[in-house]
Structure formats: C-alpha cells, structure tokens
Amino acid sequence: MSAAEPILRVTDLNVSFGGRSVVQGVSVTVNPGECLALVGESGSGKSVTARSLIGLAGSGSLVRAETLEVAGHDARNLSQRRWRTVRGRQVGFILQDALTSLDPLRTVGKEIDDALRVHSKGSGAERAARVIELLEAVGLDDPVRRAAQRSGELSGGMRQRALIASAIALDPVLIIADEPTTALDATIAASVMELLGGLRQSGSGMLLISHDLAAVATVADSIAVMQGGRIVERGPREQIFEDPQHPYTRALLAAVPAGKPRFTRLSPTAQATAATSSHSQPGEAAAPNGLPGAVVRPLLRARGLAKTFPLGKSADLTAVRNVDFELLPGRTLGVVGESGSGKTTTARMALGLLAPSAGTVEFLGEPWSSVPESARRPRRALLGAIYQDPLSSFDPRLSTGAMLADALSGGATRNPRAHVGEITELLAQVGLDAGLAARNPGTLSGGQRQRLAIARALAPKPRVLICDEPVSALDVSIQAQVLDLLDDLQRQLGLGYLFISHDLAVIRHMSDEVLVMRAGEVVESGATEQLFTAPQHEYTRTLLAAAPTLLGR
Amino acid sequence: MSTSTATATPTRSPGFPWSTVRWLLGKLGGGIFVLWAVATAIFFGIRMIPGDPAEAIMGGPGSQASAEALAAARAQYGLDQPLYVQYFGQLWRLATGDMGTSYALKTPVAEVLGELIPPTLILAVLALLVAWAMALLLAVLSTRSGGLGTALGSGLEIVSAAVPHFWLASVLILVFSTMLGWLPPVSTNTPAGLVLPVITLALPLAGFLGQVMRDTMLEAQRSAFALSARARGESEVGVLLRHSLRHAALPAIALSGWAFGSLLSGAVVVESIFARPGLGRSLLAAVTSRDIPMVTGVALLSAAAYVVIMAGSELAERIADPRIGPS
Numbered sequence: 029m030s031a032a033e034p035i036l037r038v039t040d041l042n043v044s045f046g047g048r049s050v051v052q053g054v055s056v057t058v059n060p061g062e063c064l065a066l067v068g069e070s071g072s073g074k075s076v077t078a079r080s081l082i083g084l085a086g087s088g089s090l091v092r093a094e095t096l097e098v099a100g101h102d103a104r105n106l107s108q109r110r111w112r113t114v115r116g117r118q119v120g121f122i123l124q125d126a127l128t129s130l131d132p133l134r135t136v137g138k139e140i141d142d143a144l145r146v147h148s149k150g151s152g153a154e155r156a157a158r159v160i161e162l163l164e165a166v167g168l169d170d171p172v173r174r175a176a177q178r179s180g181e182l183s184g185g186m187r188q189r190a191l192i193a194s195a196i197a198l199d200p201v202l203i204i205a206d207e208p209t210t211a212l213d214a215t216i217a218a219s220v221m222e223l224l225g226g227l228r229q230s231g232s233g234m235l236l237i238s239h240d241l242a243a244v245a246t247v248a249d250s251i252a253v254m255q256g257g258r259i260v261e262r263g264p265r266e267q268i269f270e271d272p273q274h275p276y277t278r279a280l281l282a283a284v285p286a287g288k289p290r291f292t293r294l295s296p297t298a299q300a301t302a303a304t305s306s307h308s309q310p311g312e313a314a315a316p317n318g319l320p321g322a323v324v325r326p327l328l329r330a331r332g333l334a335k336t337f338p339l340g341k342s343a344d345l346t347a348v349r350n351v352d353f354e355l356l357p358g359r360t361l362g363v364v365g366e367s368g369s370g371k372t373t374t375a376r377m378a379l380g381l382l383a384p385s386a387g388t389v390e391f392l393g394e395p396w397s398s399v400p401e402s403a404r405r406p407r408r409a410l411l412g413a414i415y416q417d418p419l420s421s422f423d424p425r426l427s428t429g430a431m432l433a434d435a436l437s438g439g440a441t442r443n444p445r446a447h448v449g450e451i452t453e454l455l456a457q458v459g460l461d462a463g464l465a466a467r468n469p470g471t472l473s474g475g476q477r478q479r480l481a482i483a484r485a486l487a488p489k490p491r492v493l494i495c496d497e498p499v500s501a502l503d504v505s506i507q508a509q510v511l512d513l514l515d516d517l518q519r520q521l522g523l524g525y526l527f528i529s530h531d532l533a534v535i536r537h538m539s540d541e542v543l544v545m546r547a548g549e550v551v552e553s554g555a556t557e558q559l560f561t562a563p564q565h566e567y568t569r570t571l572l573a574a575a576p577t578l579l580g581r
Numbered sequence: 582m583s584t585s586t587a588t589a590t591p592t593r594s595p596g597f598p599w600s601t602v603r604w605l606l607g608k609l610g611g612g613i614f615v616l617w618a619v620a621t622a623i624f625f626g627i628r629m630i631p632g633d634p635a636e637a638i639m640g641g642p643g644s645q646a647s648a649e650a651l652a653a654a655r656a657q658y659g660l661d662q663p664l665y666v667q668y669f670g671q672l673w674r675l676a677t678g679d680m681g682t683s684y685a686l687k688t689p690v691a692e693v694l695g696e697l698i699p700p701t702l703i704l705a706v707l708a709l710l711v712a713w714a715m716a717l718l719l720a721v722l723s724t725r726s727g728g729l730g731t732a733l734g735s736g737l738e739i740v741s742a743a744v745p746h747f748w749l750a751s752v753l754i755l756v757f758s759t760m761l762g763w764l765p766p767v768s769t770n771t772p773a774g775l776v777l778p779v780i781t782l783a784l785p786l787a788g789f790l791g792q793v794m795r796d797t798m799l800e801a802q803r804s805a806f807a808l809s810a811r812a813r814g815e816s817e818v819g820v821l822l823r824h825s826l827r828h829a830a831l832p833a834i835a836l837s838g839w840a841f842g843s844l845l846s847g848a849v850v851v852e853s854i855f856a857r858p859g860l861g862r863s864l865l866a867a868v869t870s871r872d873i874p875m876v877t878g879v880a881l882l883s884a885a886a887y888v889v890i891m892a893g894s895e896l897a898e899r900i901a902d903p904r905i906g907p908s
Contacts (some may be wrong), residue, residue: 084811107818117812123812128805131824132904142823143813180904194813 033100034059034208035202036081040094043080050076052257058202058233063225065244065265067280068254069473069503074237078204081235082119084110099201109287116146120195120232124207126295129191134188137175143197162193166223183294184367185216187207189223189546196227203227203532206237213366213530218574221247239503242284242576245269253277283508286533286577290540290556291515294508327492327524328355328378328411332387335373347373348548351387355492358518360525362539362556364532364571370548373498373530378526379413380404392491409438412485416497418477422469428455429465429478435487449485458483460512473553475506479513486517493525499534511538532575536560544568601899607893612888619884620675623877624668630871634660637871638684668693675881681874685867690702690878698882701852701859705844707775708782709837715787719831720794721821724802734795741788746847750854751779768857778855782847790833797827831902838894842887 042053052075058064065075080091081098083106096103115121123129123525130139135158144155144532156175163171166189178479179187188208195203196415205224207219225247228234239242244251245265265328272278279296288294335350336344348370357359363371364546376382378389380396391399391407392462415421422431429444429451436447436454444451444465452462458479469477478498485493495514499507511534517523529535535542535556544552544567552565563569625633639646646654655661659670674681680690723734758766758778770776801807802825812818849861850901860879867875900904 033821079808084808084810111812112816114814115812119812121809121812123805123809125805129809131806131810133821133902134829139809142810142815142819146816146819178903191809194809 034097035096035098035099036235038081038093041080041096042092043076043085044090046085047086050257050546054257054259056259060201060233061228062250063228063234063236063248064097064237065239065251066249066254067241067244069280069505072254073213074254075206078206078235078237081204082115083108083120097382108234113147113580117193117198118200118202120198120200120203122203122205122208122341124210127179127184127187130194132178132180132577135176135178136182136187136194136261136483137369140175140190140194140197141179141463143194145266147198149198150427157198158439159193159333162197163190166193166196167192167219168193182213182553183264187247188212188216188220192220192223196232199230202233203443204235204237207239208236210238210240211260213346214532214576215291215366215570215574217243217574218246227528240284240576241269241504245576251511252279252289280505283505284459284510284533285330285508286535286575288537290537293512293515293536295505295512324356324358326354326450327392328391328396328526329390330374331352331390333377333384333389335370335377335382336385338392345487346548348384349376351543351545351550353522353543353553355526357491357524358522360518360527360538362531362542363526363545365529365543365545366530368547369545370498371530371545373548375413375494375526375528379411379494380408391398406556407516410491411494412488412490412492413494413496413510414481414485414498416500418481419469419479422477423471424468426469427465428467428469428472431469431480431484433464433488434556435484438488452488454483457486459509473506474502475509476569478502478506478510482510482513482517486521490523493524494526494528496528498527500529500531507534514538528581532560532571533577544571604899605896608888608892612892613887615888616881617672620672620877621668621879623880624671625871627876628664634871634873637873652812654655655848673832673879680878680881683872683875685870685872685875690874693875694860694878694882697858697860697863700844700850700857701861702757703843703861704775704778704782704848704851706859708786708844708847709841709861710781711783711791712786713833713837715783716790716794716833717785717826718720719791719864720798721826723795724825725799725817731795731799735792738791738795741784742786742792743788744785746781746785747854749784750777753777753781754854766855768852768855774857776830777853778857781851782853786844790836790840793832793836794807794829795840798825799826801828809854810868827901831898834897834901835895837885837897838891841890841894845886847884 034057036056038057039055041051041054042049051241054064054073054077056064056384069073076085076089078470079085080089081096081103085091085284093104097380099114101110101114103114130136137156140159140162141155144150146160150158159175160171163174166185168174168189174186174190175184181192182190186394192208194413199295203224208224209220212220221243224234224236234247236244236248241251248265250262250264250548252259253268253274257275261268261272261277268277269281272281275296283294285294330353333348334346335348336346338344339478351370351374353361363374365371372528373382375385377397380389380391381412384397387397388395390413394407396404396407426434426442427444430442432451432454433447433486434442436450441447451465455462455464459480460476460483464472464476464480469480472480498514499510502510512526518525525538527538529537539556542548542553542556543558546567552559552563559568561574563572635651635658636646638658640651652661659667660671678691680686680694683690683693686693712760719734719738723731747812754766754777757764759900764776765774766777768778802820810824811817815823846863848859849865852862852893853865860882862874864879866872867879897908
C-alpha cells in the first residue's frame with residue numbers, strides 16, 4: 029500500500045446515549061483505495077459508529093474520541109457549518125433501506141441533484157446533465173426516465189443504485205455504506221457489491237458495514253468484528269476467514285450457511301447435536317413408520333398448480349404456472365427464487381388460503397385445494413406455517429402464553445392457565461424460557477419472536493410446516509440458531525417442510541430437494557446436492573454465481 | 582409482480598394528464614348526484630315539518646290570513662298540485678337555475694345569495710389562509726426548538742383547538758374593542774373589520790391543523806431520508822424546506838376540505854356575533870321564518886360548495902403527493 033495519509037483515522041471512539049455506552053474504544057483506519065468491513069450483529073454498535081463519523085450520531089448522543097480524523101478534518105470540533113461542507117462532498121453515506129432513505133415524494137433525480145446543489149456544483153443544466161451521468165455510472169438503464177421517477181416506482185436494486193449515485197455525486201474520498209445489500213435478492217446484491225467495489229478501485233476509501241461476513245467477503249480488504257460496542261477482532265480478510273481467533277468471529281463464520289452441508293450445526297449451542305446425530309441419516313431418520321421398505325406416502329402433493337390474477341383491462345398476471353411437487357415426511361422441499369418469482373403464491377395455494385386457477389393440491393393423500401374450507405378445517409391443524417415477520421402474525425393484545433393457549437386449544441380458550449404444562453413444554457421445545465409466557469410478543473427480540481411463531485405452529489401437532497422466508501429478516505447469527513432449531517424439530521417430529529427462501533445458501537443447507545422458480549415457473553428441480561453441483565438451467569447458474577460464499581469454501 | 586415487470590414499472594406519461602381529466606369527470610358526476618340527493622331530501626324533508634307553507638308565505642301563523650288568501654297563495658306557488666308534479670317541477674326549476682323567490686324577502690333567492698356569498702367567502706378563505714400560516718409557524722417553531730418547545734406548542738394547539746367560536750369572539754371583542762379600542766366590534770367590509778372575525782374562525786382550526794402537521798413533520802425529521810439528506814450535506818433548514826414541510830402538508834391538505842366546511846358552519850356563529858352580513862346569518866333567519874326557497878337555496882349552495890371544495894382539496898393532494906396515481 030502507498031504511504032498516503034489515511035482518509036479515516038479513529039482511535040478510542042466512545043459513544044453513549046444518556047449514560048448508556050454503545051460504542052467503546054473503537055479504533056479504525058481506512059487508507060485511500062482500501063475497504064474496511066465492520067461486521068457484527070444488530071445492536072453491536074456498528075451503525076452508531078458509522079453515523080458518528082459524519083457527526084450524525086443522533087440527538088442525545090455523546091461522542092468522544094482520542095483521534096477522529098475524517099478526510100483530513102479533526103471531526104471532534106467541527107462546527108455544523110463546516111460539517112455540511114464535509115458531508116456529501118468528502119464523505120458519501122449510503123444507508124441500508126433505499127425505500128425509506130430516498131424521499132418518497134421527490135424524484136430520484138432531485139435527490140441526487142440535492143447533493144450537487146448543496147455544494148453549489150454548477151448551474152441547473154450542468155447539474156441535470158451530471159445526474160444523468162451518475163445514474164448511468166451506477167448502471168441504471170434509461171437514466172433520463174429514471175431521474176424523473178420516485179423511489180416507489182423503482183425496484184429495490186434500482187433504488188439502492190440511485191441512493192449510491194446520490195452518495196458518490198461529488199466523488200467523495202470516503203464512502204460509508206451501512207448494510208447496502210441487506211434487503212436485496214442475491215443477484216441484485218452481488219451487482220451492487222460489484223458497483224461498490226468499482227468505486228474503491230477509483231481510489232476512494234470505503235467503510236462497509238454488515239451483519240453478514242459472507243456479504244462483505246468479495247469487497248473487503250480487512251475486517252473488524254464488533255460485539256457489544258467493541259471491536260473484538262480485526263485483520264486482513266484472509267486471516268479472518270482462514271484463522272479466526274476470537275470465539276465470536278468463529279461463531280459468525282459458523283453461522284454462515286453457505287457451503288455447510290445439510291444437518292451441519294450453524295450455531296454454537298451444540299448440546300442437541302449429540303442427542304440427534306446418532307441417527308441423523310437424512311431421510312432414514314424421518315421414515316414415519318420406521319419400517320424399511322414401507323411405501324412412504326407424500327404429505328403434500330401439487331399437480332399442475334397455476335394462479336392467474338386478473339389485472340383489469342390489461343393482460344392478466346400469471347403469478348404461478350404448472351408447478352408440481354411432492355413433500356415427504358421428515359424431508360425438506362426448498363423453493364428458491366427472487367422476489368416476484370411466485371414462491372409465496374405457491375405457498376398460499378399449498379396452505380389452502382388461495383384457490384389455484386388450475387391444478388390441485390393433495391394433503392395427506394386426500395383432496396385439499398379442490399374441497400370447500402369446511403372440509404379442510406379438520407385437517408388445518410396438521411398444516412402449520414411460519415412467516416418472515418412473525419410479529420405481524422401475532423395478535424398484539426395477546427400475551428405469549430395466551431397465544432399458545434389459543435393455538436393449543438384450537439381457539440377454544442385463551443387462558444394460559446388451562447394449558448400451563450403444554451405451554452412450558454412448547455416453549456422449552458423451541459428453546460425459550462418458560463418465564464416468557466407472561467410477556468407480550470412485542471417485547472421479544474427478532475429471534476425469540478420467530479421461535480415463538482414456531483412454537484405456535486407446533487402447538488396443534490402438525491405434520492407439515494410451510495416456512496415462508498422464516499429467517500430473511502434475521503441477523504446471520506440468529507438465523508443460524510433458528511435454522512438449527514428447525515433442523516432439530518424435523519428430526520424429532522418427522523415434520524415435512526416446504527421451505528421458501530430467496531437465499532440459496534439457506535436453501536442448500538436446509539433442503540433435500542429444491543425447486544428453482546423464476547417468473548412463476550419451475551425452471552429446475554431435483555435433489556439438492558445434484559442441483560447445486562451440476563445445475564442444468566442457465567438461471568440456476570446465474571443464481572449460484574451471485575450467491576455470496578466465504579472465500580475458498 | 583415479477584422482477585421483470587418491476588423493472589418496467591409503468592409510469593405516468595408526461596403528456597396530457599388524461600387520468601386527471603377522467604378523475605375530474607367522475608367528480609362532476611358524483612357532484613351532480615349529491616346535489617340531486619340534497620334537493621330531494623330538502624323537498625320531502627320540509628313537507629314533514631308540521632305547519633302550512635302557505636301560512637309562511639303570508640307572513641307566518643301570526644298573520645291571521647283568510648282562507649281565500651291562503652288558497653290563492655297555494656295556487657300561486659303551485660302547492661295545490663300533486664306531490665310528484667311539485668317534485669319534478671321543483672327539480673326542473675332548480676336544474677335550469679331558478680331557485681324561486683324568497684317568501685320573506687319577496688326577491689329571487691339567486692339574487693339574495695349572490696349578494697351574500699362574497700362576504701362569507703372572503704371570511705372563510707381568509708380564515709383558512711390565516712389558519713394554515715399559524716399552523717405552519719406553530720409546527721415549525723415547536724419542532725425546531727426541541728422538547729420544551731414541542732410540549733409548549735402542542736399544549737397551545739390543544740387549547741386553541743378546543744376553544745369554542747362564540748367564547749373566543751366575545752373575549753377578542755372585550756380585549757381589542759372594548760378595552761384597547763384598536764378594532765371595531767362590528768364587522769364591516771374594511772380590513773380592520775375583518776381582523777377579529779377571521780382570527781375567531783382561524784385560531785381553533787390552526788390548533789387542529791398544527792397538531793397534525795407537527796406529528797408528520799417530526800416523523801419526517803426522524804426518517805431515513807432526512808438522515809440521507811443530512812449526510813449529503815443538507816442543512817436543517819434545507820431538510821425542513823425540501824422534505825419535512827411537504828410531508829407535513831399532505832394530511833393538512835387532506836383535512837382542508839373538511840376544515841373549509843367547518844368554517845362555513847362556524848360563519849353562522851361568527852357572522853351573528855359580529856353582525857356581519859353573510860350566508861350564515863341569512864340561513865339562521867330563513868330557518869326561523871320557515872322560508873322554504875331560501876333554505877333550499879342555502880342548503881344547495883352549501884352542498885355545491887362542499888362538493889367543489891372536497892374535489893379541490895383532493896386535486897391539491899394529487900398534485901402534492903405524486904404517489905396518488907390514476908386508480
């Protein structure tokens with residue numbers, strides 16, 4: 029590396045909010061053309077660290093540091109006026125969620141133009157030309173039209189690109205990106221990462237923030253791992269990946285599902301493994317009647333499933349067409365595809381919540397989609413579901429215990445005292461403390477909520493669980509625990525999972541068989557390992573190429 | 582929605598806004614329906630009030646009009662005809678713009694209304710503008726000055742939103758006319774004469790609008806897009822002007838149609854207290870003297886005003902919020 033002055037030099041950064049310390053003794057250095065990744069789970073203080081670097085830690089924050097040099101300025105005593113000349117011009121800041129980070133009432137062209145206007149770069153016409161140039165530079169097609177659109181009219185990837193364009197409008201020497209790809213599909217995330225990597229090539233320093241080690245693997249030169257407001261380990265990328273020293277770093281690496289075969293544990297609590305690993309041959313462990321050679325009947329079977337939504341006068345929208353699948357006891361059928369590929373529509377038809385336009389679903393060998401709801405109701409309890417956002421599937425007025433009592437009694441009672449023993453048992457089964465029964469689900473953490481959703485789904489003793497993006501909103505480390513839990517439950521109870529995700533690594537880790545969906549159609553299906561090692565369809569290969577992996581694994 | 586359709590999200594064509602024209606035509610149709618419904622309701626409603634309309638024509642029950650005179654009045658006003666003939670006749674006259682002659686004033690209703698609309702309209706429009714200005718000021722000041730300012734502003738808003746018009750008018754007259762002698766207690770059409778009635782109408786509304794604006798404004802100030810703007814180097818004033826104000830204005834615009842209606846009904850009280858000529862006071866007089874054509878005229882006019890104002894505020898919303906597309 030050159031001997032150039034670092035663009036960012038921070039030593040002993042401490043940030044507290046009203047006496048509560050959230051960042052302690054953090055020191056980082058970023059040189060021109062270098063990318064440092066700050067990795068840790070939610071609440072580790074990484075976002076606050078990032079915001080402190082541009083003087084926007086928030087109201088009520090107290091920021092102290094021994095050194096805080098940002099782009100050659102001593103940021104400890106910059107006036108608000110001086111700060112405004114640094115932000116945007118010398119430091120570009122990219123926030124996580126582009127939908128909320130761009131003003132929904134203004135065109136993206138205006139938002140990008142703001143960065144130029146604030147720092148009075150050129151006349152209106154010059155700035156307009158530069159906006160188009162920038163939109164082109166971040167890889168948006170038809171930039172003139174895009175400039176006149178608002179964030180709500182753009183897809184997630186386009187929005188993120190537009191946001192990046194507004195951050196790099198003035199060629200800042202330092203770019204801070206806070207979870208820039210977290211909400212995006214794998215192929216889109218990969219292309220956004222590539223874009224960010226390209227910016228670094230042009231000499232800007234970069235501070236990349238993420239909860240996912242795999243997500244930063246392609247771009248970061250060095251990595252600092254944060255836990256509880258402190259940096260617990262740092263080093264060059266290879267060193268972190270190949271020879272992690274701190275147990276937390278190891279846990280984060282183990283949590284990444286990419287390249288971990290089925291039934292490998294992802295989370296550090298390994299006690300359960302000993303009990304179950306002895307009979308953990310996939311498929312065999314789950315054979316319901318335990319007799320080898322017995323015919324295993326599928327739990328759920330779909331034939332020629334299709335769904336078309338009428339769109340008024342214009343052409344109808346075909347969300348799903350001609351989908352076939354069979355789900356066997358104790359097995360997981362993974363459904364993978366990007367947003368809008370018809371995964372959730374398929375799940376809703378399997379659940380009997382949406383009538384298929386064509387084709388049938390059979391559940392436990394009997395008609396399911398073609399019979400009236402009254403005929404489905406007796407079997408409803410045997411088909412559970414968990415979703416991406418568990419909280420929105422909970423009645424906010426019910427305590428955890430009341431919710432489980434409701435599920436256990438089939439809606440007959442919400443009095444937790446009627447089912448104390450079963451509730452405690454259910455909570456223990458999903459690794460939750462019995463004391464949580466009295467709490468409101470709103471007070472639980474993201475991981476606890478998803479465990480609770482699983483407990484509720486298990487209450488009526490189902491045979492099948494439909495899991496629709498169950499871990500997509502979770503940090504990688506929490507995701508690991510929930511995936512391990514689902515694994516354990518499947519082995520103990522012989523459940524069949526219809527597992528939907530946009531994340532290939534998660535699907536590969538969880539599934540025995542996989543359907544790859546695109547624009548409503550199954551483009552490829554087959555046994556997981558075969559499909560992943562020798563993909564037949566072009567689209568599957570594209571998806572695989574985009575999926576983040578840990579280097580060399 | 583698939584990824585491929587998402588990339589080709591249809592946008593509104595930059596050419597002639599046909600969707601807006603279609604929307605306006607729809608509003609017009611709806612408005613005509615509302616006017617018909619109001620005319621019908623009044624026609625039948627008034628006939629359910631006990632008493633003889635002919636008596637009202639002759640100057641009320643106290644006039645002791647003879648049976649012949651009453652019969653003549655009935656014949657003159659068509660009140661002796663079958664109900665359906667009267668109903669369709671009335672609809673036809675209203676559709677052709679003939680609102681009849683006031684029983685009490687013996688002048689065409691249209692003429693009376695023509696004289697009364699401008700003073701009330703001036704009062705209501707001024708009050709709405711002043712309310713908006715005060716609400717904006719209150720919202721901006723209380724969001725800018727942090728905790729204490731916010732609490733103070735919100736307290737002020739609740740008090741002013743809760744104050745009844747008649748009480749506020751009396752206090753204002755007492756202070757500014759009787760004690761200080763700065764402004765006239767009776768409203769004439771001079772600028773000085775308008776001040777007190779306008780403030781009386783505007784203050785409660787300002788409190789209400791201010792509350793709504795401040796909540797949305799605080800939300801916008803704390804949003805991710807505001808953080809993005811600051812990270813771009815935008816000043817706090819810039820964030821306010823370019824982002825928060827517009828967000829804050831949306832619910833206030835949506836409420837303004839309703840607010841204008843409430844101003845018209847508030848005008849009934851205010852015009853009476855300040856002895857100001859206008860629709861409100863005349864409606865009060867017409868109802869007490871059972872002047873059917875006048876009541877019908879004022880009611881239809883109010884309904885028409887509501888229709889126009891609601892459409893206007895919706896149109897303003899569509900302009901301010903581009904997300905409301907053709908639906």
